[in-house]
Amino acid sequence: MxxxxxxxxxxxxxxxxxxxxxxxxxxxxxxxxxxxxxxxxxxxxxxxxxxxxxxxxxxxxxxxxxxxxxxxxxxxxxxxxxxxxxxxxxxxxGRLDVLKIASPHLQGLRDELNETCFLAVWGNKGPTVVHVEQSIGAVTLVTRVGSVLPLLGSSTGMVFNSYLPGAETAALLHEESAGQGAAFLKDIEQRVAHIRGTGLNQVHGLLMPGVNAVSAPLFATGHVLAGVITVVGAASVFTPRNQATAAERLQQAAQAITERMGGARPLDV
Structure with missing residues (x-):
């Protein structure tokens, strides 16, 4: 039988x-x-x-x-x-903690690029820095853990604004765009479309004059935005050429972290 x-x-x-x-x-x-x-x-x-x-x-x-x-x-x-x-x-x-997974990649980026690299997650007041790898060069930008960044006035914030559900960003978006004209809102829409299309955001002097930054999103299972990693540097040394190299390496790191978390960047937005 x-x-x-x-x-x-x-x-x-x-x-x-x-x-x-x-x-x-x-x-x-x-x-x-x-x-x-x-x-x-x-x-x-x-x-x-x-x-x-x-x-x-x-x-x-x-x-x-x-x-x-x-x-x-x-x-x-x-x-x-x-x-x-x-x-x-x-x-x-529960083991796929974005901080634990992203930290070694940020350390590697800092060592390779010699620029400050950090991870931000969405907190109750907006984009919040939770981990920083400071550069060790002559020009060092101090980015502190716990810092809350603007939604529309920072490279990191714009990535959150591009991928988070509107219900989560609505209050902060309304606050930061209050009193702005149609041209400002149109520019935001265009930047969101660009970020969604490329998976990257590069800015020059947006948050502070003379400071350049490039940011990339991290996703967990279900296309859920888990955080944003950013490389930031003084324009005097973080030149467009260096920033282009940083953007390529940052995107590679973001992809590796996202894959480790079982996620994927949504391509249908």
Whole structure:
């Protein structure tokens, strides 16, 4: 009688440990399939997605349901991730702290570019600096942890304004644009479109005269903006040529951080 236990077909020559490893690999593949087809999927669609016979996928699903890693909707018979899988996912997401992940990249950028690099996140008062790697050159710009930057008057703030939902920025946007004319608002719209199209923002003397900056967004799962990293320097040394190099390296770092956090820059905005 054939066994209903999930796993590859047993044979006398197949070591038990190898069978268990192969079974774990298959089970992991089915869990990934459930995640990729979330929130729910039919058995036939899941089997086609993972490239396995439906009967084999069904056996694994029964084991995953029994362990709480999958569940079946009795109304539709569709399958989805179970509570245990969600708990594992939440634990993994909790480890993907943007500060922890971004810090080594900022250190590397500072060492390579010899310019001040920092990370900002969205706080209750707006873009807030949470980590700084100060340059060690003759010209040093002091950017302090805890500093709150303008939404429209800083390179970092403009990136937040470009990617955050309007409901989150509305109050600050209204405050900073009050009394400004149509030309100002049109310029903001054009800059937002440029940032969304390129994934970068470069400014010259926007926040302070003689200070140039370039910023890039960081995304977590679901295209959620997790933070913004910025390189800033005095115009006397952070020249357009140096800034172009910094922009390229900054974007590479932002992409690496975003990938590590399971995110992606939205391209349909």
């Amino acid at each position: 054939a066994s209903d236990t999930p796993g590859p077909e047993a044979s006398p020559a197949t070591p038990v440990r190898q069978q268990k490893v192969q079974a774990a690999e298959v089970g992991t593949g089915i869990l990934k399939g459930l995640a990729q087809l979330a929130p729910s999927t039919s058995l036939s669609r899941l089997a086609e997605h993972v490239g396995m016979p439906a009967a084999k996928v069904h056996r694994y699903l029964q084991a995953l349901i029994a362990s709480g890693f999958a569940e079946q909707d009795p109304a539709t018979n569709h399958y989805g991730l179970g509570r245990e899988a969600l708990l594992v996912g939440l634990a993994a997401l």
